[in-house]
Amino acid sequence: VFYSTISVIYRRIVDDLLSCRRVVSDKYTDKRFATRAIWSGTQNIDGSATTPVFLTSTYQLTDERYQGWADGAQHTALYSRLSSINSEAVAAKVAALEGAEDGEAFASGMSAISTTLLALLSKDDHMVASADCYGGTYGFMTEDLPRFGIEVSMADMRDPSSYEAAIQDNTKILYVETLTNPVLKVCDLEAMAAIANKHGLIAIVDNTFATPWACNPISMGFDLVVHSGTKYLGGHSDLIAGIVVGRKDLIFEIFRKKVHLGGAADPHMCYLLERGMRTLHARMPIHAANAAELARRLEAHPMIERVNHTSLPSYADYEVAQRIMPAGSGMLSYVVMGGDEAALRYIRTLELIFEATSLGGVESLVECPFNTSHMFVPEEVRREAGVIPGFVRMSVGIEDIEDLWADIEQALVAANAFLESRA
Numbered sequence: 546v547f548y549s550t551i552s553v554i555y556r557r558i559v560d561d562l563l564s565c566r567r568v569v570s571d572k573y574t575d576k577r578f579a580t581r582a583i584w585s586g587t588q589n590i591d592g593s594a595t596t597p598v599f600l601t602s603t604y605q606l607t608d609e610r611y612q613g614w615a616d617g618a619q620h621t622a623l624y625s626r627l628s629s630i631n632s633e634a635v636a637a638k639v640a641a642l643e644g645a646e647d648g649e650a651f652a653s654g655m656s657a658i659s660t661t662l663l664a665l666l667s668k669d670d671h672m673v674a675s676a677d678c679y680g681g682t683y684g685f686m687t688e689d690l691p692r693f694g695i696e697v698s699m700a701d702m703r704d705p706s707s708y709e710a711a712i713q714d715n716t717k718i719l720y721v722e723t724l725t726n727p728v729l730k731v732c733d734l735e736a737m738a739a740i741a742n743k744h745g746l747i748a749i750v751d752n753t754f755a756t757p758w759a760c761n762p763i764s765m766g767f768d769l770v771v772h773s774g775t776k777y778l779g780g781h782s783d784l785i786a787g788i789v790v791g792r793k794d795l796i797f798e799i800f801r802k803k804v805h806l807g808g809a810a811d812p813h814m815c816y817l818l819e820r821g822m823r824t825l826h827a828r829m830p831i832h833a834a835n836a837a838e839l840a841r842r843l844e845a846h847p848m849i850e851r852v853n854h855t856s857l858p859s860y861a862d863y864e865v866a867q868r869i870m871p872a873g874s875g876m877l878s879y880v881v882m883g884g885d886e887a888a889l890r891y892i893r894t895l896e897l898i899f900e901a902t903s904l905g906g907v908e909s910l911v912e913c914p915f916n917t918s919h920m921f922v923p924e925e926v927r928r929e930a931g932v933i934p935g936f937v938r939m940s941v942g943i944e945d946i947e948d949l950w951a952d953i954e955q956a957l958v959a960a961n962a963f964l965e966s967r968a
């Protein structure tokens with residue numbers, strides 16, 4: 546009886562520690578996702594329902610602020626490169642949505658990623674990542690980190706054992722993305738976190754494509770989650786932003802490097818980002834439902850060779866997707882018959898769906914990776930990654946599904962006519 550009582554108490558203590566590790570504490574902590582999206586982090590100043598925009602570079606040095614400075618400055622609005630009322634609000638909101646202890650906001654997703662890696666890696670350290678990750682991140686890891694004596698090995702995000710095989714004595718970080726761009730491979734985050742924990746590595750995931758609505762990597766064992774706030778979090782294609790949330794001790798180190806590197810989030814941008822996040826839970830189900838319906842219809846269309854979407858049982862990562870992000874995703878990719886020329890003809894004939902790079906806004910965006918994100922990648926390397934001729938990436942918006950489908954159908958008719966004229 547004594548030992549079982551001790552073990553129950555011990556388990557309680559461990560559970561308490563884990564739950565405070567997982568959840569940012571504000572008065573909405575025990576509320577559900579939609580309530581946290583609206584209220585967590587938002588500063589009701591002088592009775593305001595939203596966080597007012599603080600267009601100030603500096604703040605009066607009151608006794609309270611001096612004390613905050615003495616205590617570490619991180620969350621005290623003193624000078625807006627360090628922290629502002631608006632950047633605190635958005636960082637706290639994402640931390641609440643991801644179930645993280647703490648967070649920092651940045652001027653862009655790339656600023657969040659580069660500052661995080663520079664804060665946690667030193668000369669002679671090593672990290673494991675994948676060549677499938679976002680191009681800017683790949684460029685930073687392969688061009689810049691080696692200049693500081695930091696080594697990066699590339700493994701396969703679909704195969705956790707390839708990550709484990711790449712671990713060395715000096716490995717510090719395991720880096721993945723929930724859903725890759727543009728092939729939409731799904732990473733088995735649970736297996737990756739288990740490997741990182743087993744080897745004592747810091748596990749970092751870019752959760753931009755999935756969003757905290759679809760996937761919470763911290764609950765699966767990740768230490769840090771990065772986001773390009775430019776995409777779904779902002780949700781309206783009108784800002785550039787970045788966020789990192791996770792373990793408090795790591796976020797503090799990242800904050801210190803943010804102060805040196807200077808990628809602070811502008812208060813006005815934070816206001817827009819916060820406003821966007823207050824409807825994340827309302828937008829995401831429509832993005833995901835529209836994408837799933839287009840995926841289903843495209844799969845049956847004779848002009849389409851292949852469709853990648855997490856909702857399709859025919860999709861290579863369907864099983865993993867159902868476990869890691871069952872709510873689905875607004876990102877879709879497909880292959881138009883007839884190669885890149887036909888795909889380009891198709892895209893240029895679309896009238897409603899907008900040809901542009903980026904993703905996650907309320908409007909549908911479409912691009913051919915061969916002449917945008919993968920323009921400088923040799924064709925054989927593109928093919929190897931799954932970006933075969935005719936490949937189209939689409940960020941499905943929240944327009945009416947029948948209007949989207951009518952636009953796609955008429956453009957596929959034009960692509961078909963183009964193919965027939967060539968035959």
Ligand code: PLP
Nearest residue numbers: 653654655679751753773775786
């Ligand atoms: N991570 C992913 C998955 C992205 O797609 C992007 C940009 O497209 C970034 C990071 C970089 O974000 P930003 O453009 O906000 O710097």
